[in-house]
Amino acid sequence: MAIDGTWRRACAIRDVSDVDATLTVEGSVQGLNFAEFFLLLSSTGLAYRRCRLERINGDTMTVGFMKLRGSKKNGIEPVDVI
Numbered sequence: 001m002a003i004d005g006t007w008r009r010a011c012a013i014r015d016v017s018d019v020d021a022t023l024t025v026e027g028s029v030q031g032l033n034f035a036e037f038f039l040l041l042s043s044t045g046l047a048y049r050r051c052r053l054e055r056i057n058g059d060t061m062t063v064g065f066m067k068l069r070g071s072k073k074n075g076i077e078p079v080d081v082i
Contacts, residue, residue, distance in 0.1 A: 020064045
């Protein structure tokens with residue numbers, strides 16, 4: 001889903017790690033802004049990761065999870081997951 005809510009596409013998570021994920025996206029992604037968007041992890045939108053596009057190949061894309069700005073706590077920089 002776009003940060004501003006202007007677009008949303010259904011997708012399946014093919015692979016996921018602490019820093020990135022590979023997705024298969026339903027529908028066309030042509031012309032969509034992938035500079036920054038949300039990967040919703042629940043149908044209610046209460047669990048999500050803020051992402052940026054790393055690469056796209058047809059209906060498969062790799063996204064990187066963006067980290068929060070600010071200080072690290074105990075050497076771990078948090079990601080914005082609610």
